[in-house]
Amino acid sequence: MKLFPVRGGIHPEYRKERTAEQAIVTLPMPAALYIPLQQHIGAASEAIVAAGDSVKKGQVIAKSGGVVSAAAHAPTSGLVVAVTEVTAPHASGLPLITIIIEPDGKDEWADDLPAPIADPFAADSKVIRDRVAASGIVGMGGAAFPSAVKLNLGTQHKLQTLLINGAECEPYLTCDDRVMREFADEVIDGARIMAHALGAPNIVIGIETNKPAAIEAMGKAAAAHTNITVVGVPVQYPMGSERHLVQAITGLETPARKLTADLGVVVHNVATARAVHKAVRLGQPLVRRVITVSGGAVARPSNVEVPLGTMVADLVAFCGGFTQPPRRVVNGGPMMGQPLPSLEVPVVKGMSGILGLTTEETGEEPAKPCIRCGTCVTICPCGLVPVEMARFIKHDRLDDAAKWGVTDCVSCGSCSYVCPSHIPLVHYFNYAKGALSAADRERRRLDTIKGLVENHNARIEKQQAAKKAAAAAAAAAKAQAAQASTTDDDKANA
C-alpha cells in the first residue's frame, strides 16, 4: 500500500525491547480495587452502589453521567467497602470519588450480563453502539474518550474507512504490540464489528514497522477478510497521532477544527477493538486492561493484564518493585504521559503504561536560554513555530500565541524532546491551551449573561412601555369621559 509522507517528527530511543518479548501475564487479584468515577473524557459517572453492597463481576456500579460519559463495572465479585475520595492518577494529585471493592476471591460474573449478540453484522448499528456504551468502553490508547460516542460518527458522516491505530509510537510501551500478537483474532473481530457500526466499508490497521511480529499476526488474522488491510507505517514519532496516521495512510490532511470523520475516516485503538469484541461477542463489559510496566528502575519489566482499579503500587510490586528509586513515575508513555503524584493511585481505563524511569533515562537538565536553533520548527509535526509561541506565552501574550497556532498543537512533546536548551516548550503550550480555553469559557459565560440581561431589560422596557401605553390609554379614556360629561353638562346647561 502506498504511504504518504508526514511532516517533521522525531526518532527517540524506543527501548521497547525490554518488554516486547514478554507475553502478557495476569495480575493475581489484589486485596482491594479502587474504581474512580471519572476515568474518561466527559461527565463523571454516578455511583449506584453504596458501602455494604455485594457486587458481582461485570455488574454496573456507576452509570453513565451524560451524553459523553461512560459506565463503570465491578472488575470482580466482592463487597463494596466504601464510596469515598481517593487520589486520582493525575499530576494534580487531587482526589476523586472512588468506589472501593474488596474482592471475595470468587471472581464470579454477574448473572444478568447482557446476552452475546449472535450475529453482530445483522444487528442494527445502534444495538452495537448501545452495547459498547453499556460496557463502559473508552478509547484505550490513552485519550479515554467514550467509544460509543465515536462510533456514532457514522450517523452524521459518510465513512469509508475505520483505521485501527496499532502504531504505538510512544517509547517503552508494548501493550498494544502484545495484544495484537496474542489476541489478533479478537482485535480483528472487534474492528469488523466497529466498522459495521460505523458503516465504514474498509478497515486499515496501521502498525509501525518496528513491530514485525504484530504486523504478521494481524495480517494472518485479517487474511480471510478482503476489506481489511494491514499496513506497516514508518517508525516516526508521533505516528500514532490520529491526524498524522490518517495522513500517512490516506494522504489526506484533516483541516484545522475538523475531525478525521470529515474525511471519511474514524480511528480507534487496537485495545479498544478487543474490548468491543468482548462486549459484543461475550457480553463482558470493560473490567480489565493490558498495561506495560517498564523503565530502568523496574525490576521485571512486563506486560500485565490487570483488573481496573488495581493500585499502581500493587502492580509495581508484582513486577518486582523498583531496583532503585525512580527519578520519574509516569502514567503512559514518556513523551505524552502524566507524572504520577504517588504509587497509591488506581489503574484506570486509559492507562497504557506505568514507567519507573531513572535519571539516565529522563536526561533532565536545567533549562537554558533559547539559542533559536530552529530545530523545534523543523520537527514540529503540526507545522508550528514553538520558539515564537513559547516566547509569547512567557510574556503572557496568549492571544499572540493563539494567532501563531498554539491551539493547533497536539502536545506530542517533540519540541521539548529535541530542544538543546532543555526548555519545556510543550509545558508552555499546555498551559496556554488551558488558559485560552478557560478564557473562552468565561467569555461565553459572560456572553450568555449579557444576553440574559439584555433580554431581561428588553422585557422590562416592553412591560413599562405597555404600562405607559395602558396608562396613556386610560388617561385618554378618562379625559374623553370627562369631556363627554362636560359636554353633557353643557348640554344640560344649554
Place this chain on the structure above:
Amino acid sequence: MTTAYNDRAAPFTHAPVNVSKTMFTVLAALAPATLFNLWMFGWPAIFLFLVTVGACVACEVICVRLSGGSADSAIGDGSVLITGWLLAVSLPPWAPWWIGVVAAVFGVALAKHAFGGLGQNVFNPAMVGRVVVLVSFPVQMTAWVAPKPLFGAGSPGFLESLHYTFGRDVSLDAISQASPLGFIKTELARGIAVDQSMANAPGLMDLILGFHPGSMGEASVPLVLAGGLYLMWKRIISWHIPVSLLGTLFVMGALFNLVDPARFSSGLFHLVTGASFLGAFFIATDYVTSPVSKKGQIVFGVGIGLLTWIIRTFAGYPEGMAFAVLLMNSLTPIIDQHFRPRAFGRTSKGEPLPVKGGEQ
C-alpha cells in the same frame, strides 16, 4: 537520588543534546581550518587569536557577573568562544592586539549583552566587532600580509612576532599587500578592466587554498567546506543558508560577468575570495541571528549573497560579507514573521483547509 514525582511535565526522555554540545561541535568543525590558518600566518596570528578570544571571554565574564548570572555556565555553553574565534579569524592576522580587544568589547559587551545575552542579540556579535574596528581603524584593518607559514622562510620568530602584535608604532606598510578583492577593486578604480587585472591576481588554486593576503578566515576553502559539511552531517546546520547564499553570490557574479567581463568579476572568483565560505557555513548560520524556518533561511541566505555581491561590486569596501550579514540580521525578525511553515490542516494563510475526500 530522590524521586521527584510531579514537579515536571512530559516528555520524560530527551534527545542527547544540549547547548554546550552544539557549540563545541561548531568549534570542532572550525578547528582544522583555523589551525591551518594559524600555521599559515605564523606567531602574530596566534597572538592575535589568543588575545581576541581571551578578550571576548573576559567581556562575557564581566557582563554575566554584572547581570547576576553564573559565569561558569555562560562560558561552559561555549557560545562566547565561537564569537571570539570567528571574530579573530575575520581580522587581519597581523593586526595589533588592541584591535582584537576593541572588537571584543563591541561584539560581546555591546552587541550581545546589552541586548540581553545569549539568544537575545539581534546582530551577530563577531560581525559587529569586526565592522566597528573596520570603520574605525581602516589603516590597521586593511594591512594584509601575504602568508608566511610558521617556521618557514620569512616567517617572523616568536619575539619579533610579539613586537608585531604588542609593539608600539608598528608599521606594516612595507610588507602589506592588497587582498585579491581589494586588488581588483583598486585596479578597476585606476581604469584597469577586471579581466586584465585578474591576470595579476593570485591563481585559482592559490585562492582556494588561501595562499594570498587576507584575513585568516578567508584562507583554505577546502577545510572550511569540510567543517561546514561536518556540521551538516551532525545536523547542527542545514543546507538552506549556505547553499542559497553561495548560490546567489555565484549566480550574480556569473550573470554580470557574462554581460560585461571588463567590469564584473566572475562567479567563481566571488566564491573563492573573501569570506564567502566561512560566512556561508559559520557566520550566516549563527542560530540566534538567523531565521528559524527553512523558508526564512533561504530568503536570508539569498539576501546575504545578493548584498555581498552588491557591496563588493559597487560599494567602497572590497569585502561585503560582514555588512551583508548585519543587514540581513536586522531583517531576521521580519523574515520570521512572514516565512513560517504551513500549519497542519491549514492553508499557508492560516485558514483551515477545505474539506475534501469525504462526502458530507
